[in-house]
Amino acid sequence: MLDQLKFVEELKRKVKSMKEHAIKYPRSLKILIDLVRSPLPSANEVYALLEDFKFSSALPTDEWGFWNISPPIETKTEYQPLSEVSVEFLQEACSDSTAVAVDSSWIEPDPHIDPPFALLNIGSFYVSYERGEYIEDSIPILRIGDEVYVEKRGSKYLMSPADIDAWSFSEECRIAKSYFSGEEMFVFFDRSFSLSYLGSRAREDRENMLSLVAAKFLEMRSLNLVPIAVYFTRSRSVVNTLTRIYCSRETCSSCVHKLCKTTLEDKILMANILEPGERSPIFIENNSVLKRSTLSGKVAFFYLNTGYSVLRVEFPSWVMKSETLVRKIHRFTLAQALMCKGYPYIMARAHEKAVLRPEEREFIREKISSIVYRGTGARYFYSSKALAKRRSIV
Template structure:
């Protein structure tokens, strides 16, 4: 039985914290903007401090554009083609008749300035062979949902590169726009051979586009990243070179030296020198800076997995698309090519405007990709019929059968 009296007390406590949250958020925002202004001219000193420091946060590589610089919306070329993809999947189900899984990639080519109709379709891929369903050496393990997600992300990018390259080769000036990050975060910490298997295909796709000077960009709606604000937090640290693992303001009594402030013992994280702007995202700060259509400076990500990206290491910027501040990620060769960077900037804003706040090409690709509940039921029904038709002995689990024929 639920102890409602206890729950009520906890809810009241939560409400007390919620009431004070706007005031705290305002204080954090003011501190963040003050730090941004402080380092706007002396950004190279902050960049040097980032290089010297060892932190537990993800920090950006500050480039030649500095920290606070913003750029107005460029004019979109009259004639341009947008290629986009998105993916969905039917995960493997051990209770079903087969442990196979399916990935469906929706794609679209939108032509502007030519009068041509868009190309929209989807491409399903069924994975059923042993090498698709089992991973690992020695003891085999069933493919996880995480692995299916990684494979889907890879297919989205390789299909996008194929689509955009084909459009370019037919004479269309093309931009490849992906949904989400171009950084394969899920590969961090995986075995080297596993990482290389997926990265080789993805980087080959990027290289296909680089050779053709077709820019590729990843669009992140409502980004929660704190790369930029983490740099501002670092700027608050009194030390010349921060070392979060040995922070003197978090030292235990036994670890203190005569130079360690006595009030540092057991201090909460928000009371640390860097805690004044803890928890605020890049987008929230830049909303106070960027005008509609404008973009921020370009930064390079320091994600560990990017050490294996070679010339395709990922940079990012933020852009005010009207409804929100979006994060846009591009390979370094796009970031270092001003005409390509301007093209991505213009196309992203134009697509978001046409899509009422979200790029229309990504919305359409999603609609082509999505696998709904009815699609999943049809897939497994056809699968069961195929097993029966070919006289292959296979059974669903009792659990799956019970769920389909639930008793009252």
């Protein structure tokens, strides 16, 4: 039970600390904005600066230096889609695209419940604007009993969050492919392809996920599917790159700004550089997880200011070889975000189909309990701790 008074006191202490840090933000932000607007070193020089850099960074591409890339809308267009969302703009931006978004929710196996089970609920939303078609679906995928164990290092273990992550991505890809009809199709994921979060995982789990993503990239490319990850992020890879450039011009002993000590995020910088509808140049994600894998140099991204928020848009690096395809992704993602106040409409619909609400989770547990008992005679068992979580003992 939460002690509410103690929580409020703890929160007040934290807010005071946050306020002290926030004072440094405007100064750091101004330094970075001024740096972006000044002559920058060449892409090759930036690569050299980042060669032994231990933090995540953003490697420049051929677009280096072009910080404000306008939405690909014909100049003859008379309407203003970003000041007042225009139906004509949305139709034009999506008319030649076919896309599917996939998302997932899950219930992890609980060691305090027997038989253990794991459930994935994959939501999908498919649309072909050219043909006027859309399909939405929700597919539950259940593992129960021995199915929730995975073999690692010669032993069997209950599925971990890392195993669930790999399982969900694999199933999302499988379901996305089921919509493929032979034409180019965007596949939107609500997850990160830069995979920096894998840094805290065991080596075996990390390598398994990296190999899986690399394999799915190859498979999708062969099928003319374009995987695109769109999400809100706290990444600092672009800020880190600019900080490295700034620090190369200063000496630590004489530096008074301490830019390297701030926690300014990319989205704050981009919100102050990009106008609504504009995207940043494309970068290559360069973090410690990817650098040691076959995905090194193969995950590209740009930031997009939707007018409501800043999104990070990631895709395999082979996508940036086609300027037409990049423009199409920019245009389509922007239009989708304008439909849903800053988050792609197609992804919001997939999320709605994937989410498992509390009452649905309880329904799942009750049905597993009753059907398992009727089918096998085995009673669904909750440990004393699991029962205590479900109802008060006082």
